[in-house]
Amino acid sequence: MNIVTRLDNGELLIKLDNFTIRGKSTGGRETSIIIEELSIAFDMGFQPDKLEAIRNVFITHGHTDHIGCLHFCHVDRRLQNNTNPWQVIMPEACIQPFKYLTTVISTLGRGGYPVNFVDVNTDQNESITILKAFDKLYIDILSESENCKNVPLIGKTNYFVTAHEMKHKIKSFGYVITEKRNKLKKEFIGLSGNEIKKLRNSGIEIQEEIEISVIAFTGDTIIDSVLENNQFLNSNILIMECTHFNDSGIENATAHGHIHFQQFVDNIDKFKNKWIILCHFSQKYRSIKDIDVYINVLSPEQRQRIIIWI
DSSP states (O other), X not given: OOOOEEOTTSOEEEEETTXXXXXXXXXXXXXXXXXXGGTEEEOOSSOOTTGGGOOEEEOOOOOHHHHTTHHHHHHHHHHTTOOSOOEEEEOHHHHHHHHHHHHHHHHHHTTSSOSSEEEEEOTXXXXXXXXXXXXXXXXXXXXXXXXXXXXXXXXXXTEEEEEEEEOSSSOEEEEEEEEEEEEEOGGGTTOOHHHHHHHHHTTOOOEEEEEEEEXXXXXXXXXXXXXXXXXXXXXXEEEEEOOBOTTSOHHHHHHTTOOBHHHHHHTGGGOOOSEEEEEOBOTTOOSGGGTHHHHTTSOHHHHTTEEEOO
């Protein structure tokens, strides 16, 4: 099944390769893509359903439509006394501002000033009150995208995440989820079960670890960052922004740090993915009818593996 359906809360949902992918993604308004089976949220630009259950949050960059509702996740877990470990990974430049934001939200929730405000003396011997951000949040792991290399997913064995720096108007990262499996070495393929058992009992290592890129999420970026990274081009499922179509120029898309649909079409043979989800369309595209004229340039074979997230 690869048909996009709309849930009652407005989220879109699709089933691909035993993964349930749901969420919303509209350029400049809201983006959050959930992978239910892996308890992953790529970005938090709106408040998705069952928010408190998500245990791995990966923020691409600091624009409001990608991070603006992360504090809801933080507050919701506290309200529900959810003590399951969870982690948030975001660009280093976002961490301190997010601490300030959550401090302010906490202040509002407790009835306002003064919560974590402190008095300081100025050079003129005047006393002023300033906000002091929480040093520790209700998050088990809060770390920088810059250091995200093969980080284990919380609650999911054998799955790992790696961040890749992308090119956007501000510091931004895409994320690739990999699965590590043990596979029989090539030289032992075709042997009988008894032969394999004898080799194993004799202490011979008959398996090798392989790494499979299962899901990649580009976040906001120009196309060069995708084309230059084989992990994105070869991931089983690629979730890629495609903000602009042919009623807007490629130069305009690139200037704003986004991908133009024509750039994707021109390079489509480089994408070896089993599935490609195109999302983050400009707000002027309200339905599939608005972009039909553009996507009809795809051949039936190409169209079969491309999902339009609108």
